[in-house]
Amino acid sequence: MRVGELAGRTGVSVRALRYYEEQNLLSAERSPSGQRHYPESAVDRVQLIQQLYAAGLSSKTIAELLPCVIDGRATPALLERLATERGHVDQRITDLLHARDRLDSVITAATSNMLTGMSCRRKSESTSSADGR
Template sequence: MRIGELAARTGVSVRALRYYEEQDLLAAERSSSGQRRYPESAVERVVLIQQLYAAGLSSRTIAELLPCVVDGRATPALIERLAAEREQVDRRITDLLHARDRLDSVLTAATANLRTGAACRREAAPRAR
């Protein structure tokens, strides 16, 4: 498939797909006219790359981990690295859950204030002297 079709099927911009190629995250064959051609498996790979980016991994880390994640080929060092990345994702999830809980508390209080007619007031920050 051509780059535009891959972009449409994955919801990723053409520019991002070119960046993935530059970072050795994605490979394309070239037609005789120089157009990129991707195999069907590129759709799943792009989705995986997007998931890893969303988890906070860098391009370099994704490039190192893709062989383990995609093909199951791994060295002990790569498995250790993957486990460390997973721990970081777990920490971010925990932090996000705490932030969500805090927002829920604020929403509950704000909703109660609306019912009672009390307004939420923004407190001014103390001025520096």
């Protein structure tokens, strides 16, 4: 398939696909006229690359890990690296859950204040005046 079709099927821009090639994350065969042609498996590979980027991995890390993620074969060092990256993903998930919980508490407090007729601004002003500021 040509680059435009791969872009359409994966929701990734043509520019991003070219970047993936520059970073050795994706490869294409070239026609005699220089057009890129990708195998059907490129769709899954691009989706995997996108997932790994979304998990916070750099293109360099993705390039190092892709062979073992795709082939399922890895050296002990690569397995350790995968476990480390998984730990980083777990930590980001934990951090995001804490951020969500914090937002939930702010939303709950703001909703409660709206029901009692006190806005966040009015509440902070009354707290400041009680402090003598």
